[in-house]
Amino acid sequence: MAKKRIAIDMDGVMADLNQHYIDWYYERTGEKVEKERLMGLPETTGFPQEGIVHHFLHTPGFFRTAPVMPGSQEVIRRLMENYEVFIVSAAVEFPQSLSEKIEWLAEHFPFISWKNIVFCGLKTIVRADYMIDDYDKNLRYFDGERLLFTAPHNINYQDYNRYDTWDDVAKFFGVQEAVTVTG
Amino acid sequence: MAKKRIAIDMDGVMADLNQHYIDWYYERTGEKVEKERLMGLPETTGFPQEGIVHHFLHTPGFFRTAPVMPGSQEVIRRLMENYEVFIVSAAVEFPQSLSEKIEWLAEHFPFISWKNIVFCGLKTIVRADYMIDDYDKNLRYFDGERLLFTAPHNINYQDYNRYDTWDDVAKFFGVQEAVTVTG
Numbered sequence: 001m002a003k004k005r006i007a008i009d010m011d012g013v014m015a016d017l018n019q020h021y022i023d024w025y026y027e028r029t030g031e032k033v034e035k036e037r038l039m040g041l042p043e044t045t046g047f048p049q050e051g052i053v054h055h056f057l058h059t060p061g062f063f064r065t066a067p068v069m070p071g072s073q074e075v076i077r078r079l080m081e082n083y084e085v086f087i088v089s090a091a092v093e094f095p096q097s098l099s100e101k102i103e104w105l106a107e108h109f110p111f112i113s114w115k116n117i118v119f120c121g122l123k124t125i126v127r128a129d130y131m132i133d134d135y136d137k138n139l140r141y142f143d144g145e146r147l148l149f150t151a152p153h154n155i156n157y158q159d160y161n162r163y164d165t166w167d168d169v170a171k172f173f174g175v176q177e178a179v180t181v182t183g
Numbered sequence: 184m185a186k187k188r189i190a191i192d193m194d195g196v197m198a199d200l201n202q203h204y205i206d207w208y209y210e211r212t213g214e215k216v217e218k219e220r221l222m223g224l225p226e227t228t229g230f231p232q233e234g235i236v237h238h239f240l241h242t243p244g245f246f247r248t249a250p251v252m253p254g255s256q257e258v259i260r261r262l263m264e265n266y267e268v269f270i271v272s273a274a275v276e277f278p279q280s281l282s283e284k285i286e287w288l289a290e291h292f293p294f295i296s297w298k299n300i301v302f303c304g305l306k307t308i309v310r311a312d313y314m315i316d317d318y319d320k321n322l323r324y325f326d327g328e329r330l331l332f333t334a335p336h337n338i339n340y341q342d343y344n345r346y347d348t349w350d351d352v353a354k355f356f357g358v359q360e361a362v363t364v365t366g
Contacts, residue, residue, distance in 0.1 A: 007308070086308050092297045098281040114275045115305045121298030125190070125269050127310035 003084040004129040006173075007118075007142075008076065010089040010101060012043075012134035012151045014109070015066040021053045024062070028052070038152040046152075057094060064100035068108050071166030071178030077111055078175040087112060088126055090138065091119040132169060136160075147172065186267040187312040189356075190301075190325075191259065193272040193284060195317035195334045197292070198249040200226075204236045207245070211235070221335040229335075240277060247283035251291050254349030254361030260294055261358040270295060271309055273321065274302040315352060319343075330355065 011017050022033050025047055038046040044053040056062050079085055087105065091097050098119055105112060118126070123138040131142045134151040139160060147169065148160035163169050167177040194200050205216050208230055221229040227236040239245050262268055270288065274280050281302055288295060301309070306321040314325045317334040322343060330352065331343035346352050350360040 005308075088308070092285070092300045092302070095282055095285045095297075098285075098302070099278055102275070102278045102281075113304065114278075117275045118301065118303040118308055119275070119281070120301040120303075121296065125188075125271070125301055125308075125310055127308055 003082065005084040005086060005127075006079060006130040006132065007086050007088045007123075007126050007128040009131075009133040009135075009138065009149070010087060010091070010105075011063075011066075013132055013149045014069055014072045014076070014087070015063070015104070016069045017043075017066060018152050020062070020066045021047070021056065023067075024056050025053060035152060040156050041153060043151070043153040058096070060096065061100070063094075063097045064104055066104065069166065071170075073108060074178035075166040075170045075175065076109065078170070079173055080111070082175070083130075083173070084116075085112070086116045086118055086126075086128065088118040088120065088123060088131075090121060090123060092121045132163070186265065188267040188269060188310075189262060189313040189315065190269050190271045190306075190309050190311040192314075192316040192318075192321065192332070193270060193274070193288075194246075194249075195226075196315055196332045197252055197255045197259070197270070198246070198287070199252045200249060201335050203245070203249045204230070204239065206250075207239050208236060218335060223339050224336060226334070226336040241279070243279065244283070246277075246280045247287055249287065252349065254353075256291060257361035258349040258353045258358065259292065261353070262356055263294070265358070266313075266356070267299075268295070269299045269301055269309075269311065271301045271303065271306060271314075273304060273306060275304045315346070 008014060018035065026032050031048060033047055047053050076085060089101060091101055124141045129144045130147060131139060131144060132147045132149055133139050134149045134154055136157055139146040139148060146160050148154065148157060148162045150162055150164045170177045191197065201218060209215050212232060214231060216230055230236050259268060272284060274284055307324045312327045313330060314322060314327060315330045315332055316322050317332045317337055319340055322329040322331060329343050331337060331340060331345045333345055333347045353360045
């Protein structure tokens with residue numbers, strides 16, 4: 001039987017962009033922003049200086065230097081044993097990010113083939129059995145099983161089963177949890 | 184009713200790569216190669232100096248300067264009135280081509296939104312009603328209606344309905360043909 005297919009988002013799911021926003025903000029302004037302050041607000045907003053974090057998205061190197069979401073490497077590697085995993089990033093809106101994202105994946109997820117990487121605009125084009133994403137706009141039109149990965153901007157979403165960590169995702173799919181998260 | 188979706192390949196379908204190979208070969212070797220010589224051979228092979236055309240694929244500017252397939256602009260614009268059109272290019276294998284392809288599309292197909300552009304590895308991930316492509320490896324796993332766009336490398340394929348020009352595609356979908364091709 002063919003393996004079932006999982007489509008996994010990058011930003012906010014494999015890459016911890018919120019931590020990256022907070023770190024960049026601290027480096028550039030000297031001000032530490034608590035994650036709690038961002039809860040329920042649109043992504044990149046909620047920082048004392050409005051607009052500066054959205055500007056980070058267009059800065060060369062921003063996506064290349066994003067931290068890896070804890071547990072994502074171990075859990076995705078295990079998922080690949082039993083599932084066909086595709087990385088699906090709505091990255092075409094930010095063309096300069098494409099080569100950075102390929103390099104980032106090659107560094108942190110070298111076990112993922114270029115054959116299984118997708119950069120798109122709308123994710124309505126994606127055919128898969130499961131989608132793991134942090135945005136309603138991506139999950140809404142997906143006709144398979146939808147897993148909402150928790151991010152500060154989505155804590156008020158009510159319409160999806162929610163997964164706070166990669167360990168939660170591992171439990172859903174019945175694979176071993178990540179040592180780095182449970183330890 | 185939702186519009187039906189067409190997934191359209193770039194290389195060999197929207198971009199006339201074979202003409203581009205022949206032109207580059209002539210510029211670099213002074214030798215004119217007839218298209219007939221390439222019929223039925225794997226793409227980039229069949230030229231007197233083997234290997235040189237495959238090398239072009241990795242040369243900066245190669246994809247950026249590809250000629251537009253005659254009629255593709257007019258016909259795709261008309262298809263967009265009645266269909267949801269996605270451009271789907273298996274380009275992640277050539278990371279340096281991604282930004283060139285975005286620029287090429289912006290120049291020659293400015294009416295196509297970034298939302299409808301997909302760069303992938305395997306096209307098995309694509310969900311659409313129709314796929315227009317010049318490769319069996321892409322069409323084979325597609326579960327919608329498959330349109331083979333004729334290219335020198337595929338003239339011996341027997342398993343698909345074949346379309347030699349964008350006018351043939353226009354006729355299939357019942358839209359007006361391209362003036363540039365029929366004139």
